[in-house]
């Protein structure tokens with residue numbers, strides 16, 4: 710069993726899906742999609758990791774719209 714992060718083909722919402730299931734309903738627009746036809750953005754072994762991955766992707770996408778978090782430290 711694995712967890713994958715996919716994107717709803719209708720509204721673009723990020724969805725967390727269990728690969729044991731064939732389909733996943735979008736929590737936002739209620740569109741039901743076949744997981745295997747969707748582009749998998751990321752995959753993990755546990756639901757906890759998948760939740761973190763989803764948050765990371767969302768934060769990354771938010772960065773595209775202006776705010777870009779930087780983890781680099783200035784070196785003297």
Ligand SMILES: [Zn+2]
Nearest residue numbers: 717720735738
């Ligand atoms: Zn949707």
